[in-house]
Amino acid sequence: MASPMRSLLTDPARYLQSFRLFLVNSTEHQSMREFMERQLPAVIASIGNGKSTINVLSVGGGAGEIDLLILSKVQARYPGVTINNDVIEPSADQISKYKERVAETSNLENVKFTWHEETAYEYESRMNAEKKSKKWDFIHMIQMLYYVKDVPATIRYFHSLLEAQAKLLIILVSGSSGWETLWRKYGSSLPLEDLCTYVSSEDIKRILDSAGLKYHLHELPSHMDITSCFIEGNEDGELLLDFLTETCEFSKTAPPELKRQVMEELRKPECSEKRDGKVLFNNSLSVIVIEP
DSSP: OOOOOEEGGGSHHHHHHHHHHHHHHBSHHHHHHHHHHHTHHHHTTTTTTTOSEEEEEEETOTTSHHHHHHHHHHHHHSTTOEEEEEEEOSOHHHHHHHHHHHHTOSSOTTEEEEEEOSOHHHHHHHHHHTTOOOOEEEEEEESOGGGOSOHHHHHHHHHTTEEEEEEEEEEEEOTTSHHHHHHHHHGGGSOOTTTOOOOOHHHHHHHHHHHTOOEEEEEEOOEEEOGGGGSTTOHHHHHHHHHHHTEETHHHHSOHHHHHHHHHHHHSTTTEEEETTEEEEEOOEEEEEEOO
8 A cells, every 4th residue: 555645845835834843943044144154254255356246146045044144244245246146946935035034134235136936957957948157156055955856966067157266055964963864764764756855964075075076064063842743743743743754744644653763763862862851853064165
């Protein structure tokens, strides 16, 4: 009998609901913000040298929280310079949140925003069809490489669009995170279909090494409070479980044995730590900065 489990990405509304809850329950954006405040200025220190316009490409920009922080750092480094910020984002809902955020943010007079409601692959195909190969001074791909079909090809393509002093910045889960343990063990039992693949910084390092690309790696500690996942029938807990397993209604549709094993795994020290009566899942991230 075929499993009734289906990928969370087949239900975009529930995916967004669970993703937003993940952001509330985790230090994900806090960790990224700290990196952007402390380390990003050095990364972008020479991307716009001698330029009157700086071109930034955000691949999978989501609702723009981190994008706007990145832009503020580019503005601080190159005051008054015009910035073209193009955003590739397949979710119309996320784009509309992004536009609202831009409308509420001051000091963006010198930034020109262009949104492309499409996937990274659709963007690449369209550019190839139009025989365009626009170059960029900074490209970032934050937490989006799970959703592309061919990770090495995607990195190769966007890397080929870098200007001479540009940088490509990738953020995704660390090989030392709980995701690594959970997904290496149970990924094959979960309904990813073609919509999602599990990749961590370990995979990206291998890809970059074999392509002979130069890069720097930064580790960002982060955690997610998953205490509610262990309260039977708790709605937030069920949404977080969906996010962890990328499965729609995991607690209702997973075979009982798989559910039992996953719940047990989530409590293990390889995945989580117990602190002040809470179960905190290891959500560590890696930032990979790739040279042109």
